[in-house]
Amino acid sequence: MQSLNDRQHTKMGRANSPVKGTPSQSLTTRANTALSQLQSLLPPSSNDEESPITIIRLSAPIISSASNSEPPVSRNSDISNTSLPPSGPTPSSLEADLLHYKELFSKLRFSYVEQVTKEKFIRAIVGDPPLIVTPQENAELEDSNKIAKAELKSLKNEVADMVKDLEQMGRELAKRYERVKAETVRLKELPGRIEQSEREISRLKQEQQVAEGSKAELNLPLAKTLQLVGEKKRQMQELDRQLEQLRNQAPRKRKEMERLQGELMGLEQKRANATAAAKEAKRRKVNAGGRGVDELEARGRWYRGSEAVLRGVLDIQG
Structure with missing residues (x-):
């Protein structure tokens, strides 16, 4: 079991290792x-879409025997008689069947x-002569039973551990298989x-070459580009400082505006x-007409x- 696991890890390690190639080798290759x-890494049958890897039909012999011999009474509660899914x-x-x-x-x-x-x-009682067992024989039988039970328990524990390891290995292999299939699909695309x-890189390079003639800033070397970036950053800092001052003056200006x-x-x-x-004086003047001076004007x-x-x-000047 350990050697099988090591071989699986070795194969997966070779699959997950990066593909080395010469500089002249393209990414597609x-x-x-x-x-x-x-x-x-995939088994030969997995490359055929008509025969994918499926779960082993452990219940096939039981189902076939149950279908050959018709039971006298239908047992709907029996899992072996229930219909399996189409897949x-x-x-x-x-797991439910087991x-x-x-x-x-x-x-x-x-x-x-x-x-x-x-x-x-019953045979020991009704036999002729009847079978008589002595206490010594019972004690010897109990001792042998204890030894057999201990051996059986150790074997059961060993089998349980083996089954647990196999289940864990099966789950890991299933996950690896699904991951390999997904990676295969991605690699095909x-x-x-x-x-x-x-093609997109080539198009962007052509657009960049066309745009370089219209903007001189795009043709600057690295040192001048960094210098220009520093100047722009200083301008942004100055604008941020002015903006902060205006924000501080905003409450006072708001009160003055109110x-x-x-x-x-x-x-x-x-x-x-x-x-x-x-308007009222003009109206009164119009209403007065030629009858003289308006009362308000006279006042x-x-x-x-x-x-x-x-x-x-009072001799007041002004």
């Missing part, structure tokens, strides 16, 4: 080489031992992708009142005359 190495037995169905048969054979063994024991006792990437908006609203209200008063003249008299009396 390397991909094809890796694909051939992966396909060499064959699955791991879960096989568990069912294990329990069934355990019951059959118990029934067999019980029946044989009863038959021996890889040459086309490589060719497409090469104050100016309040003053503007007051002035707008005054302008609206003055406009309304002017204004009286106020101006009174102001002039008071300024003259």
Whole structure:
């Protein structure tokens, strides 16, 4: 078992190792080489799509024998009589079958031992002459039974460990097989992708050559390019600093804007009142027509005359 596992690891190690090639060897050739190495790991039957690797039909003999001999009573609860899926037995169905048969054979063994024991006792009792067993013989039989049971237990443990190792190895091999199949599919698609990437690289190189004539910055050497990048970074840092200053001034400017908006609203209200008063005065003047001076205008003249008299009396300049 250990040698088989070592051989599997050796083959998988050769498959997973990188494919070495000369510099003149193209990527497509390397991909094809890796694909051939992966396909060499697959069994011959797995290369044929009509005969893929499937689970071994462990229940085929039991099902065939059950189908040949028709039982008198149908047992729908028996797993052996249930129909298998069209694609064959699955791991879960096989595990259920094995568990069912294990329990069934355990019951059959118990029934067999019980029946044989009863038959021996009956023959020993009714026999002529009757079979008489001494305590010494019972003790010797118990000692031999203990030794046999110990050997049987060790063999059972060994078989259980072997089955566990085989199950683990089977799961690992199944995972490796699925991984190899997936890698094989990817490797089959890889040459086309490589060719497409090469065409894309050629197209980008042509576009770059066309664009190099229009932009002189693209033709700069590495030192000047790094210098230009440093200047751009310094400009960005300066812009970030100015932006941070403007962000700090934003709350004060916002408060000032709110104050100016309040003053503007007051002035707008005054302008609206003055406009309304002017319209009202104009309306009164129009309504007065040729009947003389409007009352409001006369009152204004009286106020101006009174102001002039008071300024003259009080000797106020201005």
